[in-house]
Amino acid sequence: MSEEELIASLHKGETAALEELIRRYIRYVSSIVGRIVRGSAEDCEELTYDVFTAAWENRSILQEGKLKSWLGTVARNKAFNLLKTRHESLPLEEDIIVLDRTEESENVDTALLIEKALSQLETKQRELFVRHYYYGQTLCEAAKEMELNLSTAKTWLCRGREKLKDILEKEGYTV
Numbered sequence: 001m002s003e004e005e006l007i008a009s010l011h012k013g014e015t016a017a018l019e020e021l022i023r024r025y026i027r028y029v030s031s032i033v034g035r036i037v038r039g040s041a042e043d044c045e046e047l048t049y050d051v052f053t054a055a056w057e058n059r060s061i062l063q064e065g066k067l068k069s070w071l072g073t074v075a076r077n078k079a080f081n082l083l084k085t086r087h088e089s090l091p092l093e094e095d096i097i098v099l100d101r102t103e104e105s106e107n108v109d110t111a112l113l114i115e116k117a118l119s120q121l122e123t124k125q126r127e128l129f130v131r132h133y134y135y136g137q138t139l140c141e142a143a144k145e146m147e148l149n150l151s152t153a154k155t156w157l158c159r160g161r162e163k164l165k166d167i168l169e170k171e172g173y174t175v
Contacts, residue, residue, distance in 0.1 A: 021052065121164070
């Protein structure tokens with residue numbers, strides 16, 4: 001079943017399409033949730049199925065070519081909301097880079113663009129970024145594991161965000 005057929009079946013309310021959606025994307029969604037929550041298996045499983053429940057409830061707005069990113073966004077939001085309700089620290093406690101394409105072409109793979117931009121950072125700065133923003137380590141955890149002073153880590157993240165912002169803006173993104 002193609003993504004177009006899957007979306008059409010979801011729009012019609014066919015439960016077999018929901019089953020296919022879950023089968024196709026459960027690993028993707030659960031990996032996002034697990035990376036952020038880092039808690040019990042039950043929490044991760046519940047949040048993962050909450051994402052698919054949200055997809056079913058919002059099936060009329062799902063679009064071809066945007067399904068995976070929609071699921072990923074909902075997974076991140078639900079995981080962060082759980083951490084907020086528990087008053088746990090969020091992995092992205094400073095600001096987050098939000099990309100919005102300013103040009104017509106959406107053919108640029110955002111993940112590759114970010115990877116390219118990250119590759120232009122110094123090795124240690126890139127490691128700090130990946131630990132903090134991708135693996136969800138708190139800044140304190142990442143600094144400790146990298147044997148950095150916390151103020152140095154904060155400075156590196158700030159400078160790194162500015163450098164990434166400049167790189168991405170040169171590629172036609174607003175940040």
